[in-house]
Amino acid sequence: MADIKQANTESRNVARGLDSAYLDRDAVSAAPREIREINQGVLDAIVAVLGQDTVDEVSKTGGEPLLRETLATTTDEKADAILRSLLKPHFRSWAGSAINNIAAHFPAIMRIPGIGRISGAADLSGYEQDEIEEMVRTMSLVIPAYELEVPPLDPALTPILQPALKNGATDINSHDGYFIRKDLEAGHEENIEETVPGATGPNARRIVRRPIDNRPYYQWAVDQLRGGNNAEVEALNTLRDLAQRTESLVRVADNPTGKIANAANYIATVQGVLTTTPLIFGNMRNYVTTLRGVIGGVTRDLIATLPTEQQKNPDSALIDFIPEAKEISGELAKLLAVKPSAPQKVDPMNLRMLAMARRYAVERVGARARPGQPVEVTQQDRKRAFIRVVMEHMTVEDRDLQEATLKRAASIVDVSMWTAKGTLLDQMLDELDARPGFNFVKKAKGVLRPGTSEEQILEAVQKGTLPIAKLGMLIEELRDVAISGQHTNAAGKKVDFDQQTNIGPLVLRLQRAERVYRTITELDKGQKSPELPTTEAILKHFADKAEAAKKSSDDALAKAKEAAEQAPAGGNAITTAVKKNIPTMVLHWLLKRFIH
Amino acid sequence: MFPRDPEKIIEKIMTDIGLGFTDEQKTKLKSDLEIILFDKINKLIKRLSGRDDIPFTDFAKMDEIAKTIPEFERQLEFELVSFYEESVQTAKIIQVYKNVKQG
Numbered sequence: 242m243a244d245i246k247q248a249n250t251e252s253r254n255v256a257r258g259l260d261s262a263y264l265d266r267d268a269v270s271a272a273p274r275e276i277r278e279i280n281q282g283v284l285d286a287i288v289a290v291l292g293q294d295t296v297d298e299v300s301k302t303g304g305e306p307l308l309r310e311t312l313a314t315t316t317d318e319k320a321d322a323i324l325r326s327l328l329k330p331h332f333r334s335w336a337g338s339a340i341n342n343i344a345a346h347f348p349a350i351m352r353i354p355g356i357g358r359i360s361g362a363a364d365l366s367g368y369e370q371d372e373i374e375e376m377v378r379t380m381s382l383v384i385p386a387y388e389l390e391v392p393p394l395d396p397a398l399t400p401i402l403q404p405a406l407k408n409g410a411t412d413i414n415s416h417d418g419y420f421i422r423k424d425l426e427a428g429h430e431e432n433i434e435e436t437v438p439g440a441t442g443p444n445a446r447r448i449v450r451r452p453i454d455n456r457p458y459y460q461w462a463v464d465q466l467r468g469g470n471n472a473e474v475e476a477l478n479t480l481r482d483l484a485q486r487t488e489s490l491v492r493v494a495d496n497p498t499g500k501i502a503n504a505a506n507y508i509a510t511v512q513g514v515l516t517t518t519p520l521i522f523g524n525m526r527n528y529v530t531t532l533r534g535v536i537g538g539v540t541r542d543l544i545a546t547l548p549t550e551q552q553k554n555p556d557s558a559l560i561d562f563i564p565e566a567k568e569i570s571g572e573l574a575k576l577l578a579v580k581p582s583a584p585q586k587v588d589p590m591n592l593r594m595l596a597m598a599r600r601y602a603v604e605r606v607g608a609r610a611r612p613g614q615p616v617e618v619t620q621q622d623r624k625r626a627f628i629r630v631v632m633e634h635m636t637v638e639d640r641d642l643q644e645a646t647l648k649r650a651a652s653i654v655d656v657s658m659w660t661a662k663g664t665l666l667d668q669m670l671d672e673l674d675a676r677p678g679f680n681f682v683k684k685a686k687g688v689l690r691p692g693t694s695e696e697q698i699l700e701a702v703q704k705g706t707l708p709i710a711k712l713g714m715l716i717e718e719l720r721d722v723a724i725s726g727q728h729t730n731a732a733g734k735k736v737d738f739d740q741q742t743n744i745g746p747l748v749l750r751l752q753r754a755e756r757v758y759r760t761i762t763e764l765d766k767g768q769k770s771p772e773l774p775t776t777e778a779i780l781k782h783f784a785d786k787a788e789a790a791k792k793s794s795d796d797a798l799a800k801a802k803e804a805a806e807q808a809p810a811g812g813n814a815i816t817t818a819v820k821k822n823i824p825t826m827v828l829h830w831l832l833k834r835f836i837h
Numbered sequence: 838m839f840p841r842d843p844e845k846i847i848e849k850i851m852t853d854i855g856l857g858f859t860d861e862q863k864t865k866l867k868s869d870l871e872i873i874l875f876d877k878i879n880k881l882i883k884r885l886s887g888r889d890d891i892p893f894t895d896f897a898k899m900d901e902i903a904k905t906i907p908e909f910e911r912q913l914e915f916e917l918v919s920f921y922e923e924s925v926q927t928a929k930i931i932q933v934y935k936n937v938k939q940g
Contacts, residue, residue, distance in 0.1 A: 780865060780866055780869075783866055783869040783870060783924075784865070787868070790873050790875075790877075
């Protein structure tokens with residue numbers, strides 16, 4: 242409860258900061274960094290989106306309340322632009338909490354799909370720049386996470402997907418399965434970001450709704466999971482040959498051209514199969530039915546062209562046609578007997594990631610692709626798919642959080658997300674607790690959450706919940722899990738970790754605390770008194786940092802000294818700088834140049 | 838009121854850390870903090886300008902380059918505030934360590 246209380250207090254501070262930001266920048270200069278940054282970021286974003294003139298006009302005529310009202314009714318696109326501005330790299334560390342606060346003032350931001358994922362992540366500092374950009378981009382494109390109506394899965398797709406899913410029907414009906422059903426629903430549409438021809442600046446990109454057929458990507462994913470199967474490859478090759486023979490058969494029947502009225506339709510149907518890329522084994526029954534339908538149809542049409550008495554016994558009259566037609570038809574029927582190999586079982590999230598990675602690869606290659614050119618799924622495609630899928634699925638999992646955020650958008654952090662029971666993170670921590678030397682983990686579970694703040698870590702260390710001596714090994718273990726995506730279970734076996742849970746920021750905070758402790762412990766070893774001389778420790782810490790800073794600039798300094806020695810009497814700026822206390826001089830320069 | 842003056846920020850850090858420094862310790866800490874902060878600013882200008890050839894000591898050149906960076910003033914403010922928070926946070930961690938040591 243303390244967290245919520247603190248969050249409410251802080252959010253009130255933020256609100257106060259925001260209120261005054263419009264009117265008096267100086268008044269908020271006493272606020273903590275986060276508030277100041279929000280103010281600055283929001284102001285810049287507002288100006289960038291609405292234009293300085295509008296902001297000035299609104300401020301003049303209606304003041305802050307009117308400006309707020311204007312922003313509260315901004316369009317989704319403008320809200321998106323504000324958000325993009327707010328997620329610049331240096332905002333990362335507070336982006337999650339900031340969004341919750343900002344949302345209290347700009348409801349349009351909360352309409353951005355996927356926002357729940359970001360607002361739940363209290364700290365984005367564990368992400369790379371391109372990942373952040375991908376999140377922002379994805380947020381504009383994903384399906385709105387609050388659309389929770391469950392679309393039924395197309396029954397025709399069930400046999401394709403079910404063999405690849407771990408728990409069959411159960412999984413496809415789960416929350417995770419929701420997105421697969423949504424991806425594959427008839428007439429599925431998505432928001433797509435595209436370039437506006439001739440436009441520049443913020444108007445250069447726009448978001449439009451487009452129909453997307455995800456079926457080939459899922460089929461590809463299932464085929465990948467099935468792995469290589471010679472029988473399937475051979476069957477598809479045979480199908481291609483038989484389709485070509487069917488086309489020739491139609492042409493033989495339609496000789497002279499026009500003899501059969503529907504010949505052009507038959508040929509188009511066969512070519513439809515032949516030009517399908519890729520031909521998918523899971524669709525074999527459809528291909529076979531189509532081709533046998535053509536053979537049956539052309540046979541009937543051809544017989545109809547015979548004199549009546551020959552129609553009763555067409556085999557002898559159509560000696561060049563009937564045997565070939567029967568043979569092709571029979572060969573096609575045999576293809577239905579080929580058994581596919583069972584795909585590797587995965588959960589819906591992984592299946593979806595695979596399908597989306599394929600889609601991104603295909604979209605990336607896009608118009609540049611030559612016919613038949615293989616499309617390689619790169620690491621970047623997988624990364625994009627991972628971010629998208631994790632963001633979307635996480636949002637659904639935390640639907641309650643999202644609703645709570647909307648209702649109580651003023652709170653900085655909703656801790657319920659991090660204390661949810663029964664997650665794989667909990668399971669992993671329980672298993673870790675059972676290992677030798679880790680028996681403190683269960684007790685410390687409360688603070689080993691992705692959203693735990695540095696303050697909470699310090700508090701736990703102070704209380705002894707997180708033993709300092711154990712921090713190193715704990716970090717090592719969690720770091721491995723965060724990077725590899727696997728942890729060692731109670732049986733000593735490597736198993737997949739919950740990929741929806743990003744423990745990266747937690748590890749970073751633990752590392753930071755541990756690094757300082759380690760430094761001081763080293764220092765402490767040389768002390769005779771059991772009490773740590775804190776003043777000295779602080780001085781030592783900063784002296785070490787200063788030393789590192791100096792070291793990084795050694796080369797420049799050496800060059801400057803060299804220049805100073807060679808400079809004529811009276812000196813230039815470098816000479817003066819080297820002779821005097823350089824940092825102090827520069828600080829004065831900054832003071833004069835930029836602050837006053 | 839949060840100071841915008843880098844020197845005052847350093848003074849505020851030393852005050853907010855809340856430890857009884859001797860005059861000698863204060864001078865040493867001030868000097869170290871100045872170097873750390875200056876290093877940050879030097880790196881900031883390098884990052885924003887995309888140049889790597891700005892010597893640690895050549896503030897005339899830094900001035901010249903910083904003038905061409907519209908974002909600089911704002912980014913500098915951010916650096917100053919984060920420098921303050923980082924420093925105070927480190928001190929807090931050390932304080933916690935001390936408490937743990939003392940049981």
